[in-house]
Amino acid sequence: MLKYLVLLLAVLLPLNSFAVTPEEVMKSSQAAFLYPAKDFKARVVMRLISKSGSERTRELTMLRKNYGEPGGDQKYFMYFYQPADVKNMAFMVYKYPGRDDDRWLFVPALNMVRRIAAQDRRSSFVGSDFTYEDVSGRDIVDDTHEIAREEKLGEADCFVVKSTPKAGDTDYGHKLSWIDKKTFLPLKEEYYDKKGALYKVFTAEEIKDVKGFPTVTKRTMKNLQSGHSTVTTFTKVDYNIGIEDSLFTERYLKQPPGKWIE
Amino acid sequence: MKKFSLVEFSVGRPRLVVAIVVLITLGFLTQFPKIKTDTNPKNMLPPTSDVRVWNDEVDRTFGLYEDTIAVGIVNDDGILNERTLGKILRITDEVLRIDGVAARDVNALPTITNVTAEAGVLKVAPLMAGVPATRAEMGGLRKELTENPLFRGRVISDDGKTTAIYAPLEKGANGKAIADRITEIVKKEGGPERYYIAGDPVARDTFGAEMFKLMAVFAPIAGCIMLVARYLMFKDLFLSVTLMMDAMISIVWSMGLLIALGFPVHIMSSMAPVFLMAIATDSIHIFNEFYFRYREKRDKKAAIIETMKAVGRPVRYTALATAVGFGVLMFMDIVPVKVFGAVVAFGTVALRVLSFSFIPAMFTFVKEKNIEKIAVGEEISAGGSSGFLRGLATAGAHSPKATAVIGLILFGVSVIGISRIVVNNNMVEWFKSNSDIRTADSVLNTALGGTSLGYVVAVSNEDEYIKTPEAMRQIEGLQRHLExxxxxxxxxxxxxYVKRINRVLHDDDPKYDTIPSSKEEIGQYLFLFSMSAKPSDLDNVVDYPFRKANIWVQLKTWDAQAMRSVLRAVDEYKQENPGTLVFKPAGIAYFNLVWNDEVLWDMLKGFIIALVVIFVILSFNFGSVKWAAIGYTPLLFTILLIYGAVGYMGKDFDMPIAVLSCLSLGMAVDFSIHFISRLRQRLKEAGQTGTPSSESLVNALLWTAARPGKGIMRNAVLFASAFSVMLFAPLTPYITVGAFIVSMMLLSAILTMIYLPAMIVLFRGRLFGGN
Known part of the structure; x- marks a missing residue:
């Protein structure tokens, strides 16, 4: 009896253990893309480019600290340099999976910290084509995932995962992600609107290895309908730098310690 | 001489001539399946025109849309209840899914960005993500709607009974198709709410679609009525059909040529068939004369040739005058106006070629017996209509001075009327006042800020300047002035937006509903706003480098003149408040103003040039400037009287009227050419040289009035009766066209009959003395 059972397991096991589920792909991707190391720091430059070619620049330092496992809580601290009139403005987010973020903003002209209601995560991040969700991630359980196909994107072998939101409150109908089988970084994402037409494309254009963590250092989000696009570059990327918990407080929001924002 | 041989050839080899004509016609018919239509009046100005280039630039800079459809939803008990809001939510959701609607920028209660502060938490989010479930939530929504100036007059009326969904359209989307889809959507939701779909694209595309339908319905009806009227006049079906074919063939030729050359059929060129039908009636003079001649000769072939000899010259010259009248349009600036002029000029020439070939050829097929029968009825003295015409001419010829004085008085009165004419175009008013489009427009314009949209772009000469308090104050001042x-x-x-955020950040204290005092503050507020709002919210009102700001001006009427009053107000403001900002107009309302000016003035210019050219042609035709001046009188007088009446009725000089002006020239001058040519021919035939005696002149005049005059009157009546059908059309421009043609035909015929004799008698000495 047991013999048969073992045999049966032996037959089934390879199928179950070696074939990855789409959820696992997305989980690994989330860990590689948004949760590497204990903490993270980068100088972020976003170029917002309109259809006619005019540009706006957002420049900030982004600090992030993980609390718990990949997919768990995170805290973000963003300090702005550009546009010039928002210099010293600082933005702080506590991200919790499964519920709304807490957000605070320091308005230097009023010397005042304001809580900002976390609304739609699909709304634009500082006027760019990236949404808050694109910056800090989307809960994996909010979508149903399937592996549409496996194919090469350039040199990289990829899973192509189709993710369809369970609730109808998103701006897109479904998304296709090309996940690199080696690094699990998303190399490309295609967003389809509810009419089924492709309207937004994310591409990872430059990937660098920093302290052993493959990091997307240049990415573009292009809105095909409005012709608007945003190019984001990360410089001065660093991991495991020992960011203190105390950074993520209203006090430091007003006056961030110089060592983090130089 | 060439023309003569054509007539003789046609009479000699009628079957060959008809066969050739039929073959050519079939050849042009094969082009018809390639037809392309362009119903958008906007395209009267090419995409490279300054205003379109500038408007496109403004649209690109501020991420704007050329066209927006407004869907009004009215509930007499107020829209702030669960049922109505639920409907609004569902309708908005459906509208977002329509192809051609720029979903990302639809503004309605569920999507418009709201900035609030609740318990110290700043919130930038769509106003109504879901229907308020509790009483408190409903109260909150009511408070937002009434207190936020960004919503009042836009998504909520002051009385809370009306809201609107603003659906911007992607480039090239068909406004009518989208409006039809929205109609289906709202129908599903049903009452007691009432729904209104308004906006320039709806009017424009609906008009374009309707126009083609009407052309397809009314042109044949007019044609049929003419056929019946002709049959009643000549009692011969074969000939009536021939006349009709004459018009149809020229229409097929000219439209076929237009299509073959790859031009799209525009609003204007779609009217060409009607115009050609009008011009074709001129060949009635041939028929008219033919029957008189036949009675005298009793030989069909000889009668045909003689007829053509007699009417050949006036028919050629009327054709020339008409062709030139339309031909001058080819030298205008607006492409569709040029094309229209060319098509009608070509058709006119084709008609005349047919008059000298196809018509004489067809005459040979008519049984002599039939002609005999009709010819009996063509006795000058016996005919009742001839008697009436003689009466008219008698009145003019016997009391020329009184006639002239009455004329002068009418002239003066008309000039006053004309001085009241306003050059204006309002496409929404092309629909009847009880039509859906007009109703929707007036409901929305009464309840909300207005469906017509213009922009005033404030331009500075340095980046970031718009964020300064001075710039903000200038813009705000202009807004208050414009309002x-x-x-x-x-x-x-x-x-x-800046004022709103200032207030919200200060715990919703109304004291802070002002422009902040420093550039930093303004910059940070705008940044804060852009952190969560839709990107388009800010993009629509400022450019990327903050060098330009866009002020939205909602107008309560689509009158092209409305934008002019805005421009005037901008100038006033600029004079009283000199600042560094320069204000430039843009948007669809501004486009309509420019369109109005350029297209209509272009047509007016063409009309005036045509007037001059036709005078020159008349001078050539009559070989005398004096006779040309006399022949010009009925034409000028008809035009003056009609435009005088237009002025008194308070009707604007809009596109349909402008188009008709050209027609009036071509037609009204025909009558005098026929009258004067035939009169002089008559005098010559009677052996008169030098100045005729007053008595013989009057006799000749009366003969002219009775015989060619009958042709003139038939022409006029025929045409007027056919076009009176248009008075029952559902679109006002067609009613205008109908009324205009009917009154123009009858007036110019009558004026020709009365004033030509009067003038000729009055200036007898001078007219004949010179010769």
């Missing part, structure tokens, strides 16, 4: 203009319903700009 004093009666046609302006509402204005909005970046200043409204």
């Amino acid at each position: 004093k203009v009666p046609v302006v319903g509402k204005t909005s700009s970046v200043v409204d």
